[in-house]
Amino acid sequence: MPHRDPGRRERIIRACLDVIAESGVAGTSHRRVAAAAGVPLGSMTYHFSGMDELLHEAFTRFAQSVSDQFERRMAAAADVDAAKRAIVAIITDDVFDTHRDLVLTHELYTLAAREPAFRTLTNAWMARSRAALERHFDPTTARLLDALVEGLTIHRALDVEPQDPALVTAAVERLT
Template sequence: MTRRYDPERRDRIIDAAIDCIAEDGVAGTSHRKVAARAGVPLGSMTYHFENMDDLLVEAFTRFAASIGDAFERRLAAARDRDAAVEAIVALIHGDLQRSRREHVLTYELYTLAARRAAFRSITHRWMRESRRALERHFAPDTARALDAYVEGAALHIALHPDPQPPALTRAAVARLASGG
């Protein structure tokens, strides 16, 4: 019996897990659903991942990295503090509002992180990388406050029926950035 060479199988499984979580939440995601979505035999799940938590950690790590990369790109492109403020507003109203899918993934990760250390390490890394990107333009304490504001404002904009306009966000970010 020959084994089929499939070097992308593990990545397909992780991507399928992300899709399942986005559609059905963590509670509705199973090895069987992920394997079917990835088009792989069910046995591949335990070959590549020790258990469901192992798969979820990989899936959320990939997701968090994709959001972190967008954050890093925006802030790296900012040439001065004013441009950094505009980059933060664009992150909050643009990048972090791209889709309901990303909102669901973010909040599913936050829920797991509130309960379990393995997932908290993902959110801690995400926050550390966000603050590092912000520290290109702001002092560490200011970067920390801005990072918290980004998370909270993005959540409010995503869930509120009458979300705050960019001008209000810009004013709040500018106040935080100036230390006032």
């Protein structure tokens, strides 16, 4: 089976994230993911031992992707002022730039709050964010900035008004 469709596993993982973004973790099933991926239902059990493995793999990919973007943004900052601007951009523009990514983030957080096995993903994600921030800030400030990023992205996801970059800039300035 895999030699005739080498991209099938990846398609399933991408489709799983799409289904989660549309229906939430609670509304995600093997049947829905298989339909979204355009694969036979039997492919699900061929590639994944169960829904937990599929969810873990999908959320691992998602968290790695967001962390990679975050790290690239922080690594590109040449100095502390550029790092502050990068944090504002992370919150207001690029890392969580789609509603889909914001929804997936919240679905992962909710799952991790209930299922300890998924906390390893969120903890690794937070550790990577703090390490990226520590390129420019001391560990305590990096931890506070990480919490600010998380909190303001939650607000961005739930607010009906667009987020004001001036307010985000002021918050970053106060913490740093």
